[in-house]
Amino acid sequence: MKFKTTPYHFDLLKDGERISAFYEAINALENNHDLAYDLGCGSGILSFFLNPYFNKIIAIEQDVKSSICAEDNLKQFNNIHVLNEDVLTHDFSRKADLIVCEMLDTALIDEEEVPVLNHARKCLKKDGKIIPEGIINIVELASLERNYIHYDENVNCEILSNPVIYDEINFLDEINPNFEKVITLKANKNSLVNGIKITTITKLNDNLVCGPTPMLNPPLLIPLDEKNVKCNDLIKVKLKYIMGKGIGTIEANYY
Ligand SMILES: C[S@@+](CC[C@H](N)C(=O)[O-])C[C@H]1O[C@@H](n2cnc3c(N)ncnc32)[C@H](O)[C@@H]1O
Structure with missing residues (x-):
């Protein structure tokens, strides 16, 4: 067709x-x-x-x-x-x-998935389902080429820490759109950090997940101040944003 x-x-x-x-x-x-x-x-x-x-x-x-x-x-x-x-x-x-x-986008920040589901969820029957079922957000320290918040499906950045799952959202639950958390990341080499990379995995159902694709959740790169780190240093980053209100709401700083 x-x-x-x-x-x-x-x-x-x-x-x-x-x-x-x-x-x-x-x-x-x-x-x-x-x-x-x-x-x-x-x-x-x-x-x-x-x-x-x-x-x-x-x-x-x-x-x-x-x-x-x-x-x-x-x-x-x-x-x-x-x-x-x-x-x-x-x-x-x-x-x-x-x-x-x-209405997905990386970390659900820029599109309306969260406000839309918070409005619509009440129409589900008791055993009703949502596809996708939820998302998993992962963050890593990175060395970025560009000093502004951007999506990059080609991932032009070097990863400088272990990955950390910092948030998991189940779409069947009411979602608080205001996200704020201090995340600890372990540097994996002596390097100059200047940002973080956020990756979102979509959980379609209990048995099926989908990573970033060109049109679904491309990696989101967020600049930080430059910081020299040593291998195994623990770096705390405070990340804040409002889901559904756009990437202009993102704040990311060392803590
Ligand atoms: C990522 S596209 C997905 C389109 C289609 N479901 C698909 O999978 O190919 C998201 C769609 O949601 C629509 N949309 C966004 N916010 C909406 C809203 N508040 N009410 C109705 N449609 C909306 C957009 O116009 C866009 O067509």
């Missing part, structure tokens, strides 16, 4: 690793459920995958052009209803078996 898309959603569709992770997670569902929400449906690709498993799918997309594409792509399926709406103002009156929401 050929999908009509915007250029951005075409890039999302071309990211085979991202698409297969969601396809596999949806394929692991049992048949014959009542209702699924596809939040931020874009081109409608995830509703297309959900179609055999649900009597009804409500696909919500705030971007007009994308929702027109989704409506056209999915018009042959009577059980899929595309709404051009902001999820944050949608009245979730019907209980659902599943929410699919791919």
Whole structure:
């Protein structure tokens, strides 16, 4: 099947690793459920995958052009209803078996996954599920080439510490968007540190995880002041941000 898309959603569709992770997670569902929400449906690709498993799918997309594409792509399926709406103002009156929401970005800082799930989660049935199920955030000390916050899928930085899992989020739980933590990292060589690298792993379900792909959670590089460190030094970094409010909210300093 050929999908009509915007250029951005075409890039999302071309990211085979991202698409297969969601396809596999949806394929692991049992048949014959009542209702699924596809939040931020874009081109409608995830509703297309959900179609055999649900009597009804409500696909919500705030971007007009994308929702027109989704409506056209999915018009042959009577059980899929595309709404051009902001999820944050949608009245979730019907209980659902599943929410699919791919508004992911590294550490959930720049996109609306957290506010959207905090608004929508109440519509889930008691044993309802969310795909993806959650995320794991990892941080490392690094030597960066650029002195500003940026995403880098080609990872142009040298890693200078052990990796530390600093946060794990289960999407079924209410999420506090205000993140703040002091993280201790162990330097792995004598070097000049000038930043940190954040990597986010997506947990699609209990058995399936997906690391960064070109269009899903590229590594996030955050500068720090330059600091000479010796191998095995313990370096404390205070990291602070607001999930869903953008990379402008990031603060990272030695502690
Ligand atoms: C990363 S794209 C994923 C698109 C599609 N689900 C896929 O996997 O290819 C996220 C989509 O969420 C939409 N979106 C973001 N915030 C939204 C909101 N508050 N309400 C509705 N759609 C939203 C964006 O316009 C974008 O199309």
